[in-house]
Amino acid sequence: MRRVAQVITRFIAGAGGVALRGAMALDPERYSVTILSAPGGPLFAEAEKAGFEVIRLSHMRPEISLREDPLALRELTAELRKGRFDVVHTHSSKAGALGRVAAHRVGVPAIVHTFHGFPFHNFQSLPLRVTYVEIERRLGRITDQFLAVGGAVAAQAISLKIAPAERIRAIASAIENDIPEATPSSRAAARLRLGVPEDALVVGTVGRLAPQKAPQDMVAAMEAMARADVYFVWVGGGPLLESTRKRIERRGLAGRFLLLGERQDVGALLPAFDVFALASLYEGLPCSIVEAMTCGVPVVATAVNAVPEVVVAGRTGLLVPPGAPKLLGRAIAYMLDHPDEGKRMASAARAQLGDRFHPAVLGRDLAETYELALNGSAADVPSSLGLVAHA
Numbered sequence: 001m002r003r004v005a006q007v008i009t010r011f012i013a014g015a016g017g018v019a020l021r022g023a024m025a026l027d028p029e030r031y032s033v034t035i036l037s038a039p040g041g042p043l044f045a046e047a048e049k050a051g052f053e054v055i056r057l058s059h060m061r062p063e064i065s066l067r068e069d070p071l072a073l074r075e076l077t078a079e080l081r082k083g084r085f086d087v088v089h090t091h092s093s094k095a096g097a098l099g100r101v102a103a104h105r106v107g108v109p110a111i112v113h114t115f116h117g118f119p120f121h122n123f124q125s126l127p128l129r130v131t132y133v134e135i136e137r138r139l140g141r142i143t144d145q146f147l148a149v150g151g152a153v154a155a156q157a158i159s160l161k162i163a164p165a166e167r168i169r170a171i172a173s174a175i176e177n178d179i180p181e182a183t184p185s186s187r188a189a190a191r192l193r194l195g196v197p198e199d200a201l202v203v204g205t206v207g208r209l210a211p212q213k214a215p216q217d218m219v220a221a222m223e224a225m226a227r228a229d230v231y232f233v234w235v236g237g238g239p240l241l242e243s244t245r246k247r248i249e250r251r252g253l254a255g256r257f258l259l260l261g262e263r264q265d266v267g268a269l270l271p272a273f274d275v276f277a278l279a280s281l282y283e284g285l286p287c288s289i290v291e292a293m294t295c296g297v298p299v300v301a302t303a304v305n306a307v308p309e310v311v312v313a314g315r316t317g318l319l320v321p322p323g324a325p326k327l328l329g330r331a332i333a334y335m336l337d338h339p340d341e342g343k344r345m346a347s348a349a350r351a352q353l354g355d356r357f358h359p360a361v362l363g364r365d366l367a368e369t370y371e372l373a374l375n376g377s378a379a380d381v382p383s384s385l386g387l388v389a390h391a
Helices: 015-025 044-049 068-083 093-106 126-140 151-159 184-194 215-225 241-250 266-272 287-295 325-337 339-353 359-375
Strands: 002-010 031-038 053-056 087-091 110-115 145-149 168-171 201-206 230-235 257-261 275-278 299-302 318-320
Touching: 002 015, 002 068, 002 093, 002 359, 015 031, 015 044, 015 087, 015 110, 015 359, 031 044, 031 068, 044 053, 068 093, 087 093, 087 359, 093 110, 093 126, 110 151, 110 359, 145 151, 145 359, 151 168, 168 359, 184 266, 201 266, 201 287, 201 325, 215 230, 215 241, 215 325, 230 266, 241 257, 266 287, 275 287, 275 325, 287 299, 287 339, 299 325, 299 339, 318 325, 325 339
Parallel strands: 002 031, 002 087, 031 053, 087 110, 110 145, 145 168, 201 230, 201 275, 230 257, 275 299, 299 318
Antiparallel strands: none
C-alpha cells in the first residue's frame, strides 16, 4: 500500500477539485490518500465522506505571510514526518513551495508537483516574474515528477527550465461525471433556480472573484455591450465579491448582473447559460470551461495558457486577448446574436472532449506518475488502475 499525501493551499473547486477527483479514482487497494490543506475548504466534507484522512493546516495561507509561512512550513514538516508517506503530491503555488521543501526535509521517497498554472504572468512587474521563475526552478531540483494541466502549461515549464521534458506529463483537469446536457427542460429548470426570465439572454461564468479572473473586465464587457436584454450570472465567491458588487451598482447593472456567491449546484445551473464567458488574465486549464462544453454551452474565453487547447478559435468557441473587455463584449454579443454558430461550436466542443477529462483518466495518470517517481517505471501499474471508483 502506497501512502500518498496530497498537499493543497485551499481545498476548494479548481485545483482542490482536481486533486480530490484524482484521489477518488485511484485504486484504494494500492493507494492510501491523506489530504492536507488550509482549514475551511468546502471539499473537506466530500473527502471525509469518501473515506480519506484529512488534515487541516492551521497556518497555511494563500498569500505570502512572513509570519505564517515559517509556521506553516514547520507544521507541514511535522505532519509529513509523522505520516511516513511514500509520495507527497503538491498542488498550487504556496502548497507547492512549502510542501516540496517539507517533503525534501523529511526524506520522502517521491515528490510530485502539479502545475495548475504559474504564480507568474504578464500582468506582473518583470522583477517579480523573474523572482517567481527562479523560485520554481529551485523547487524543480527537489521534484521527482511534474504534472501540468495542459500541454501549453507543460511547454512553458520546459521552456523556462522549471521542469525537464522527460519528467513532466500533461494531464487533463478531471470534471464530475454528472454534468447535465443543456436541453429545453434543463434550461427552464436552471433558469427557475436563478430567478431569471425564461426568455432572457443569459451569459454566465463560474470561478473565484479574484484578480486572476478579472471580474472588472467582465463588468466592463457587460457595460460595453449596452444590452438591456442580457443578464449576467457569476457563480463563486472570493476577495473581490464586494468591490465587484459596488462596481456593478456604479455602472447601473444591478439587477441584471447577478453575483450568486458559492453554490453547490453549479452543474444544475449551467444549462441556464446561452454563453459561458471567461475573462481570466492567466489560467492553467479551468475545469469550468470543460464543464460548460460538456453541458453544451457555447464558450467565449481569453486566449491564455492552456485555454486554446480546448477553445479552438472559431471551431469550439471564441477567443479574445486578456485585458480587453470591449473585445470580450463583442465576442459574447456575436455568440448571442448567432445562436446557430454557437450551437455548431458547442457541438464540436462536446465531440472534441471525448473521455479526456474523465476522472478515471486522471487516476491512471496519477498512478503511473507515482510509480515513475518511486522506481523510475510505470510498467507495474495495471491497465485498469485509475478506473476504480473509491468507496
